[in-house]
Amino acid sequence: MRTLEASSSCIVWNFIFIIWMVIIISSLVGSSTSSVCEFEGMFNFGDSNSDTGGFYSAFPPQVSPYGKTYFKKPVGRASDGRLIVDFLAQALGLPFLSPYLQSIGSDYRHGANFANSASTVIPPTASLFVSGLSPFYLGIQLRQMEQFKARVGDLFNQQKIRFGANLPSPDIFGKSIYTIYIGQNDFTSKLAYGGINALRGYIPQIISQIDATIKELYLQGGRTFLVFNLGPIGCYPGYMVEIYHESSDVDEFGCVVSHNNVVYEYNKLLQETLTQTRGSLKGASLIYVDTHSTLLKLFQYPTTYGFKYSTKACCGHGGGDHNFNPKILCGNLAASACHDPQNYVSWDGIHLTEAANKIVTRTILNGSIFHPPFPLHIHCDLEPIDD
Numbered sequence: 001m002r003t004l005e006a007s008s009s010c011i012v013w014n015f016i017f018i019i020w021m022v023i024i025i026s027s028l029v030g031s032s033t034s035s036v037c038e039f040e041g042m043f044n045f046g047d048s049n050s051d052t053g054g055f056y057s058a059f060p061p062q063v064s065p066y067g068k069t070y071f072k073k074p075v076g077r078a079s080d081g082r083l084i085v086d087f088l089a090q091a092l093g094l095p096f097l098s099p100y101l102q103s104i105g106s107d108y109r110h111g112a113n114f115a116n117s118a119s120t121v122i123p124p125t126a127s128l129f130v131s132g133l134s135p136f137y138l139g140i141q142l143r144q145m146e147q148f149k150a151r152v153g154d155l156f157n158q159q160k161i162r163f164g165a166n167l168p169s170p171d172i173f174g175k176s177i178y179t180i181y182i183g184q185n186d187f188t189s190k191l192a193y194g195g196i197n198a199l200r201g202y203i204p205q206i207i208s209q210i211d212a213t214i215k216e217l218y219l220q221g222g223r224t225f226l227v228f229n230l231g232p233i234g235c236y237p238g239y240m241v242e243i244y245h246e247s248s249d250v251d252e253f254g255c256v257v258s259h260n261n262v263v264y265e266y267n268k269l270l271q272e273t274l275t276q277t278r279g280s281l282k283g284a285s286l287i288y289v290d291t292h293s294t295l296l297k298l299f300q301y302p303t304t305y306g307f308k309y310s311t312k313a314c315c316g317h318g319g320g321d322h323n324f325n326p327k328i329l330c331g332n333l334a335a336s337a338c339h340d341p342q343n344y345v346s347w348d349g350i351h352l353t354e355a356a357n358k359i360v361t362r363t364i365l366n367g368s369i370f371h372p373p374f375p376l377h378i379h380c381d382l383e384p385i386d387d
């Protein structure tokens, strides 16, 4: 009788313990689901605007003062700190994307970055050392993605993907955001060498290649695409110095009117093309991201957004209106960086400062530049990017 009583009280205590465990566990699960994201990864394609170190993994390393604000050393990003894709990854609760070409220390469990500085959509016709353009153009980046996916599938089938392998599971491809941010180097190289009319002839070709890439990624399993448009390059200090324009072709904001007008033509065709393609990609979200509208505001009304300078580079040489000298670029020993990059929109004349990248990302996260609307916060509990 005593034994029976003891064992029944033991059962009661076990029962209470189990209930208690269930409460603890469900509260833990509850708190983690509150910061859970539908997107398990990100795959990015692009140029220096979104390269997190690919170019400098393949070629000689980047030099100071790149990276000085956030990373405190050069990390292969064309800025003083984080890029838009970095802030986006942070907001989605993902680690910074490892470059596909980085063989040391990479972690691909939440995606990969195929972007490469100086890369174009249209294949370059000469070597990097002749053309200044990266051999890793968009078509190569797509092949690399296919290779990545095939390798992940093979290794998974051979049961070689284990904890610590730094690879994702093969179902990540349908649960990821695909970002595409490319075209600036096609645009500026054609504009610099052939002028506006020559550039116009290439625009349909550039955009149809971007479009074909999205369709291919869809066939590979991609379902969520963010396609960034082209910034107002007529306001970028470096291009203002490097690309010929009449002195009368500058507006009240200090931007080259005719160059910015072709950007509008380019972006309009990109948006129309994506609108067409959207209808043929069943079950996919294909979003045109109007980074141009945010950037134009930053360049035209810098003080409204907390900046002092927009058409003048922080890092460069020569001072003056643009602080840009194509022979003494940022990184050259004779060049120098400002001490207050948070007051500048342009980091080195061609690329944005971390401060500008952060504001662009905010307009992405609050949905104000997505076409059509895409409520990111419904798919994902967004983490703050304030630090």
Ligand SMILES: *[C@@H]1O[C@H](CO)[C@@H](O)[C@H](O)[C@H]1NC(C)=O
Binding pocket: 359, 362, 363, 366, 368
């Ligand atoms: C989105 O964020 C930007 C930058 O912080 C801000 O200027 C804009 O007013 C915001 N828009 C909305 C709809 O919240």
